[in-house]
Amino acid sequence: MEEVNKIVIDDLNHLITICTDGxxxxxxxxxxxxxxxxxSMFAGYSAERxxxxxxxxxxxxxxxxxxxxxxxxxxxxxxxxIDVKTALSARDSKAGLSACITGExxxxxxxxxxxxxxxxxxxxxxxxxxxRSNIEETLNKVEGLFETIEx
Numbered sequence: 001m002e003e004v005n006k007i008v009i010d011d012l013n014h015l016i017t018i019c020t021d022g023x024x025x026x027x028x029x030x031x032x033x034x035x036x037x038x039x040s041m042f043a044g045y046s047a048e049r050x051x052x053x054x055x056x057x058x059x060x061x062x063x064x065x066x067x068x069x070x071x072x073x074x075x076x077x078x079x080x081x082i083d084v085k086t087a088l089s090a091r092d093s094k095a096g097l098s099a100c101i102t103g104e105x106x107x108x109x110x111x112x113x114x115x116x117x118x119x120x121x122x123x124x125x126x127x128x129x130x131x132r133s134n135i136e137e138t139l140n141k142v143e144g145l146f147e148t149i150e151x
Contacts, residue, residue: 004119009065011114015128016056016068018107023049025103029096038096041145045138052131059124097146104139108132 026046033039057067111132115125 005063005065007117008119008121008124009060009063011117011120012056012060012063012124013065013068015110015114015131016053016060018110019049019053019056019131020068022046022103022107023053026100029100033096041141048134048138052134055127055131059127094146094149097142097149100142101139101146104135104142107135108139111135 023046026042026049030039030042030046033042060067111128114120115128115132120128
């Protein structure tokens with residue numbers, strides 16, 4: 001495998017891990033949310049992250065690599081999703097949304113870092129830009145919801 005492909009595969013696998021953490025975090029948030037609106041919203045975001053992960057896995061396979069199959073047990077993004085679960089199991093929607101915001105901000109940073117690299121092919125770059133854009137939209141929606149909840 002070419003060195004460039006290995007670098008891109010490693011970067012994509014990192015994003016797969018982030019998407020998997022997000023999928024799992026939003027799924028847990030949906031299960032623990034105290035309102036039907038939040039449950040539905042979080043379940044939708046979980047499904048979206050699962051789709052992102054599958055698309056990234058396809059890209060890794062195209063490059064001749066093996067996609068990451070699990071989320072990360074460590075790191076800032078995983079910590080944010082643990083904070084989501086903790087806050088929502090305590091029935092603190094505002095804290096849960098705050099943790100979602102942190103997770104999405106970290107995901108955007110990770111996507112942006114990969115997109116800054118020249119090794120990413122145009123087709124893959126397009127996928128990453130679309131996914132990052134969707135995450136930014138989610139972040140904006142969650143931030144908006146956060147602002148509407150009283151402390």
